[in-house]
Amino acid sequence: MTPELMEAGARIREEAAKRQTTTGLSGGRAASYSRVVVPGELDVAHGAILYLDDITVSFDGFKALNALSLNISAGELRCIIGPNGAGKTTMMDVITGKTRPDAGKAFFGSTIDLLRLRENQIASIGIGRKFQKPTVFEQLSVFENLELALKADRGVKASMLFRLDSEQLDRIGAMLNLIHLKADAQRTAGLLSHGQKQWLEIGMLLMQDPKLLLLDEPVAGMTDEETERTAELFLSLEGSHSLVVVEHDMKFIGELTQGKATKKVTVLHEGSVLAEGTLAECQANEKVVEVYLGR
Numbered sequence: 001m002t003p004e005l006m007e008a009g010a011r012i013r014e015e016a017a018k019r020q021t022t023t024g025l026s027g028g029r030a031a032s033y034s035r036v037v038v039p040g041e042l043d044v045a046h047g048a049i050l051y052l053d054d055i056t057v058s059f060d061g062f063k064a065l066n067a068l069s070l071n072i073s074a075g076e077l078r079c080i081i082g083p084n085g086a087g088k089t090t091m092m093d094v095i096t097g098k099t100r101p102d103a104g105k106a107f108f109g110s111t112i113d114l115l116r117l118r119e120n121q122i123a124s125i126g127i128g129r130k131f132q133k134p135t136v137f138e139q140l141s142v143f144e145n146l147e148l149a150l151k152a153d154r155g156v157k158a159s160m161l162f163r164l165d166s167e168q169l170d171r172i173g174a175m176l177n178l179i180h181l182k183a184d185a186q187r188t189a190g191l192l193s194h195g196q197k198q199w200l201e202i203g204m205l206l207m208q209d210p211k212l213l214l215l216d217e218p219v220a221g222m223t224d225e226e227t228e229r230t231a232e233l234f235l236s237l238e239g240s241h242s243l244v245v246v247e248h249d250m251k252f253i254g255e256l257t258q259g260k261a262t263k264k265v266t267v268l269h270e271g272s273v274l275a276e277g278t279l280a281e282c283q284a285n286e287k288v289v290e291v292y293l294g295r
């Protein structure tokens with residue numbers, strides 16, 4: 001893990017600790033709820049960073065999501081698998097505010113009701129999304145792409161604090177290392193391989209310091225080596241970030257879950273959770289084999 005990410009992790013922990021500061025001067029009710037909860041701020045003190053409950057999305061009567069419930073813990077890397085049309089992308093559309101569900105609840109931490117926020121607000125409170133197709137600025141260099149992503153978030157503050165410039169340079173340098181593009185920093189992004197563009201886009205998302213990252217089929221079209229490196233990258237983010245990774249590539253899912261016997265995989269089918277457990281448990285589940293893995 002890079003110092004940058006460790007620092008980010010430390011910052012998140014520090015903020016969480018601050019939120020847990022006791023108010024308990026007056027005793028009674030205040031003491032029993034000994035946390036200061038700031039409205040609109042991410043609160044993961046209860047462990048969950050994402051909470052979906054009973055979400056239903058209908059398209060002309062067809063239920064793309066059907067009473068879907070899902071809990072993601074802070075710092076977790078959750079893999080989501082399932083056949084085409086299972087509702088995986090629709091689930092991400094609901095989390096990011098692109099699609100409004102007909103029913104259900106969606107919370108970011110314990111206090112932020114995602115169903116009350118617009119798409120741009122959801123992005124700005126720390127939910128980053130990576131679509132399947134890479135969307136980098138092809139005419140700009142790799143470095144400039146990261147620079148732009150950094151500035152997108154910090155407009156006025158960045159221009160006021162001139163010291164931030166060297167910090168920004170350090171952050172971009174650390175990110176170039178993390179996404180294996182140091183040697184290509186000055187290259188035009190349009191000339192990168194498909195896999196490198198995917199990494200660049202992930203780097204751009206990370207520059208905005210998201211707390212939760214949603215990655216829809218991130219290794220589609222990558223070479224085996226690029227896929228392996230992507231698994232390493234995601235594993236290095238685990239803990240300091242929360243990640244939801246949707247993939248069909250089972251070798252990649254295997255790489256993401258190996259070494260941690262308890263790591264959860266969720267199988268979606270027909271808009272709801274068909275199974276949830278370790279990869280081995282899912283692979284041994286007859287229903288899962290029937291609708292997905294056995295094909």
Ligand SMILES: Nc1ncnc2c1ncn2[C@@H]1O[C@H](COP(=O)(O)OP(=O)(O)OP(=O)(O)O)[C@@H](O)[C@H]1O
Pocket residue numbers: 059063064082083084085086087088089090091
């Ligand atoms: N805007 C829409 N209008 C109508 N139907 C839709 C819309 N978006 C998704 N659907 C349908 O909802 C179902 C779930 O689609 P979704 O894209 O979420 O599946 P998925 O699990 O991401 O599949 P894949 O693995 O192929 O990406 C599909 O049957 C799809 O055709």
Ligand SMILES: [Mg+2]
Pocket residue numbers: 088089090216
């Ligand atoms: Mg999809």
